[in-house]
Amino acid sequence: xxxxxxxxxxxxxxxxxxxxxxxxxxxxxxxxxxxxxxxxxxxxxxxxxxxxxxxxxxxxxxxxxxxxxxxxxxxxxxxxxxxxxxxxxxxxxxxxxxxxxxxxxxxxxxxxxxxxxxxxxxxxxxxxxxxxxxxxxxxxxxxxxxxxxxxxxxxxxxxxxxxxxxxxxxxxxxxxxxxxxxxxxxxxxxxxxxxxx
Amino acid sequence: xxxxxxxxxxxxxxxxxxxxxxxxxxxxxxxxxxxxxxxxxxxxxxxxxxxxxxxxxxxxxxxxxxxxxxxxxxxxxxxxxxxxxxxxxxxxxxxxxxxxxxxxxxxxxxxxxxxxxxxxxxxxxxxxxxxxxxxxxxxxxxxxxxxxxxxxxxxxxxxxxxxxxxxxxxxxxxxxxxxxxxxxxxxxxxxxxxxxxxxxxxxxxxxxxxxxxxxxxxxxxxxxxxxxxxxxxxxxxxxxxxxxxxxxxxxxxxxxxxxxxxxxxx
Numbered sequence: 001x002x003x004x005x006x007x008x009x010x011x012x013x014x015x016x017x018x019x020x021x022x023x024x025x026x027x028x029x030x031x032x033x034x035x036x037x038x039x040x041x042x043x044x045x046x047x048x049x050x051x052x053x054x055x056x057x058x059x060x061x062x063x064x065x066x067x068x069x070x071x072x073x074x075x076x077x078x079x080x081x082x083x084x085x086x087x088x089x090x091x092x093x094x095x096x097x098x099x100x101x102x103x104x105x106x107x108x109x110x111x112x113x114x115x116x117x118x119x120x121x122x123x124x125x126x127x128x129x130x131x132x133x134x135x136x137x138x139x140x141x142x143x144x145x146x147x148x149x150x151x152x153x154x155x156x157x158x159x160x161x162x163x164x165x166x167x168x169x170x171x172x173x174x175x176x177x178x179x180x181x182x183x184x185x186x187x188x189x190x191x192x193x194x195x196x197x
Numbered sequence: 198x199x200x201x202x203x204x205x206x207x208x209x210x211x212x213x214x215x216x217x218x219x220x221x222x223x224x225x226x227x228x229x230x231x232x233x234x235x236x237x238x239x240x241x242x243x244x245x246x247x248x249x250x251x252x253x254x255x256x257x258x259x260x261x262x263x264x265x266x267x268x269x270x271x272x273x274x275x276x277x278x279x280x281x282x283x284x285x286x287x288x289x290x291x292x293x294x295x296x297x298x299x300x301x302x303x304x305x306x307x308x309x310x311x312x313x314x315x316x317x318x319x320x321x322x323x324x325x326x327x328x329x330x331x332x333x334x335x336x337x338x339x340x341x342x343x344x345x346x347x348x349x350x351x352x353x354x355x356x357x358x359x360x361x362x363x364x365x366x367x368x369x370x371x372x373x374x375x376x377x378x379x380x381x382x383x384x385x386x387x388x389x390x391x392x393x394x395x396x397x398x399x400x401x402x403x404x405x406x407x408x409x410x411x412x413x414x415x416x417x418x419x420x421x422x423x424x425x426x427x428x429x430x431x432x433x434x435x436x437x438x439x440x441x442x443x444x445x446x447x448x449x450x451x452x453x454x455x456x457x458x459x460x461x462x463x
Contacts, residue, residue, distance in 0.1 A: 013356040014360070021364060067361060
């Protein structure tokens, strides 16, 4: 069935709702700082990007974070960082899969998405999140504490490189694995859904 | 676990704050955020406390209800306080192995706690006094300048209000699917990372499928009603910036100016 724009809007909206729900189910990863939390909320975004289009996937991230902002559980900086990091994963993956509509293309897109996400993670943490958190607590002591856990961490740059980049890469790999597992069974329903008479 | 999530923290009422235009409230909240990071010193924080207290009184939202919004942040606040208390270098008052209590530490800890508390109290009032629908409407109008350069602001606002509408439904749905899969022996809460990620699949697939079905039904309903996007669409309630909004903005700016001058003086 032809995908109308309205259908794109409603599917993106509902996927954003799932994404927001999943964002509340976040759990901290063992061995990482507590504000780095993993959740499956980027999954609807990547499925939207694969199924409908890269831009719609980014829209899911935008709406998810706007909704999350209303709940004011975290500071706004966390949501901005989450959106930028999520978009940097979804957009390249979606574009590559659109160009190369095969299983190989999907895998390639997800790998490149993971790499760009790790890069974006370094940049957003260096320029948005960590400066923001340093308004709340002394940065030097965070580095001092991290230094005891991981002796390679000496300053802000090494903190992002050794503390946050592995986290983002791990997150990207997990996301990619789940996407590869569930996208195939979902895509026929997404594309040729039986409309109720 | 899922029942604890409060999204629509809206507290219905008819106070001045409730009647303010949502767009103005969003802009004022943003200015308030900036203000908080500029405030320094006892006088500044004192004035800010009076200001926040007056606004809470004005909003007619019970103080108990407002303070409840701080609860999820409790761990974060305690963590920040401890970090600041013991890790700031300066004049040492008390020492036990590597833990040092310093004057500067106490000073910073108090200010950081105040900063977080005021941040949350002030911004949560926005969601307390504005219904989610008014809020998305406010966001859409706040973003209209971007629509002029081609950004799909109407579509985004539309998707956001649909998402807000569906979050409670999908929360219930998630809960239902989780219970159904647990009854079949699924385990969501133990095992290592890979096991946990795998456990998500029997939850996610049915969730996505039911969501797609809902999206389809909604799309048909909207098409039947000839929905066609932002242009030429009229509203049921036309909101305009009124006198009350201008007065509120001026009062806020005046208060901010007073607090900032106290900042410079103190």
